[in-house]
Amino acid sequence: MDYLKAFLVGGAICAVVQILLDTTKLMPGRVMVILVVTGAILGAIGVYEPFAKWAGAGAGVPLTGFGNVLFKGVKEAVDKEGFLGIFKGGFTSSSAGISAALIFSYIASWFFDAKMKS
Amino acid sequence: MAEEMKSKMMGKQSILFSNPPVIVAGSSIAGKKEGEGPLGHLFDTIQEDPMVGKETWEEAESEIMKEAATKVLEKAGLKNTDIRYLVGGDLLGQLIATYFGIADLNIPTFGLYGACSTMGEAMAIGSILVDGGFADRVMAITSSHFASAEKQFRFPLDYGNQRPFSATWTVTGSGAVIIEDARIHKKNSNEPTIVIKGVTVGKIVDYGLKDSMNMGACMAPAAFETISTNLEDINVTPDYYDKIITGDLGYVGQHILIDLLKEKNIDISQNHMDCGIEIFDKDKQDTHAGGSGCGCSAITFTAYVMKQLKEGQWKRVLFVPTGALLSQVSFNEGRTVPCIAHAVIVEAI
Numbered sequence: 001m002d003y004l005k006a007f008l009v010g011g012a013i014c015a016v017v018q019i020l021l022d023t024t025k026l027m028p029g030r031v032m033v034i035l036v037v038t039g040a041i042l043g044a045i046g047v048y049e050p051f052a053k054w055a056g057a058g059a060g061v062p063l064t065g066f067g068n069v070l071f072k073g074v075k076e077a078v079d080k081e082g083f084l085g086i087f088k089g090g091f092t093s094s095s096a097g098i099s100a101a102l103i104f105s106y107i108a109s110w111f112f113d114a115k116m117k118s
Numbered sequence: 119m120a121e122e123m124k125s126k127m128m129g130k131q132s133i134l135f136s137n138p139p140v141i142v143a144g145s146s147i148a149g150k151k152e153g154e155g156p157l158g159h160l161f162d163t164i165q166e167d168p169m170v171g172k173e174t175w176e177e178a179e180s181e182i183m184k185e186a187a188t189k190v191l192e193k194a195g196l197k198n199t200d201i202r203y204l205v206g207g208d209l210l211g212q213l214i215a216t217y218f219g220i221a222d223l224n225i226p227t228f229g230l231y232g233a234c235s236t237m238g239e240a241m242a243i244g245s246i247l248v249d250g251g252f253a254d255r256v257m258a259i260t261s262s263h264f265a266s267a268e269k270q271f272r273f274p275l276d277y278g279n280q281r282p283f284s285a286t287w288t289v290t291g292s293g294a295v296i297i298e299d300a301r302i303h304k305k306n307s308n309e310p311t312i313v314i315k316g317v318t319v320g321k322i323v324d325y326g327l328k329d330s331m332n333m334g335a336c337m338a339p340a341a342f343e344t345i346s347t348n349l350e351d352i353n354v355t356p357d358y359y360d361k362i363i364t365g366d367l368g369y370v371g372q373h374i375l376i377d378l379l380k381e382k383n384i385d386i387s388q389n390h391m392d393c394g395i396e397i398f399d400k401d402k403q404d405t406h407a408g409g410s411g412c413g414c415s416a417i418t419f420t421a422y423v424m425k426q427l428k429e430g431q432w433k434r435v436l437f438v439p440t441g442a443l444l445s446q447v448s449f450n451e452g453r454t455v456p457c458i459a460h461a462v463i464v465e466a467i
Contacts, residue, residue: 002426022284025329116150116168116264116275116290117275118151
């Protein structure tokens with residue numbers, strides 16, 4: 001059941017993004033930023049956390065989840081360290097994700113090359 | 119002398135040559151996808167390996183251009199020392215495909231940037247040099263590569279970006295022609311001789327469009343300006359040409375071009391052809407709006423248009439490669455896409 005929920009929720013978020021890409025002139029970079037910012041805002045107004053608890057990876061893996069993590073990190077750090085937390089929190093909470101993305105894509109580049117589209 | 123000089127200039131921006139220079143040979147090197155398209159059987163060489171055995175897309179493009187240069191010399195039965203000047207360019211920054219590709223040929227070189235209109239620009243300048251008596255033989259050459267162009271102008275292939283339906287497909291390929299002075303040309307077969315009768319040099323046309331994924335719409339107004347000026351300058355109607363051949367407007371641009379000309383009471387709907395539409399089968403090959411890139415018009419011209427002229431199917435064509443002159447900087451800074459089109463009158467005699 002968890003798997004099914006994650007699949008459907010994650011798929012629904014991706015479908016919304018596909019509609020954005022197909023029907024608007026927004027470049028992919030902008031769409032990604034929209035997702036992150038949406039996640040952060042939904043996190044700030046307290047909506048994303050309960051949603052993520054219910055949907056699991058379906059809400060955590062898409063970029064909206066990253067936005068939520070950024071907000072959560074900043075909030076925790078501000079609570080603990082005050083003003084300085086604004087600058088540290090986002091990076092602290094997202095450090096595992098960012099490092100994993102860098103390290104795994106670097107490892108992948110040892111074994112694979114970009115190929116022509118056909 | 120002054121009288122003679124003046125007589126070559128026609129109207130606002132056109133030239134009719136006193137001794138129309140001869141196109142002695144043309145070469146076409148095409149990529150795998152182009153080879154699988156409707157014109158596949160006409161290309162000299164189909165390069166199955168998109169990397170051409172090299173390390174980078176840019177090196178691969180250079181190698182394809184070198185092959186086109188070598189092939190055209192071979193077909194014309196000439197050596198590199200027989201060529202007075204090479205005039206050419208490509209899409210990449212600082213023309214790296216061209217300069218790295220042709221370095222070994224040791225031919226004095228003019229580098230051009232006309233984006234996808236480069237073949238027209240190179241043929242125009244080449245024939246001006248020849249008819250003006252500044253060169254006996256000139257090689258006009260250009261290339262493009264899907265992967266290097268995507269990397270420079272859109273997104274690197276590694277990024278896995280999705281392409282919208284109005285986006286054209288950059289042709290992987292390189293085409294070259296050798297343009298020779300008619301006074302030294304020796305006719306050695308019964309085939310008609312292909313000559314460049316004249317040219318119309320295009321102006322920058324900018325209708326304020328900004329969409330780099332919809333080049334056909336951006337470039338159509340430039341083609342419109344150049345074609346209507348050509349007809350006006352040399353005082354002919356569209357049926358003077360068996361074909362009016364644009365470079366890479368694709369399906370979207372073709373519509374706009376025909377409509378724009380209709381508003382001026384010029385009807386080219388019967389004899390218009392677009393290289394970008396001819397080169398791929400859009401239903402079978404998933405190329406969306408058609409082919410584009412310097413190589414698109416170049417190899418369609420050298421493989422298909424020259425064949426039709428040689429076989430007597432067409433007598434006279436107006437070859438109008440179109441170029442979108444954006445750069446990655448101008449695009450990122452949100453500027454519009456200025457465009458250009460050069461027209462070359464090619465005739466079989």
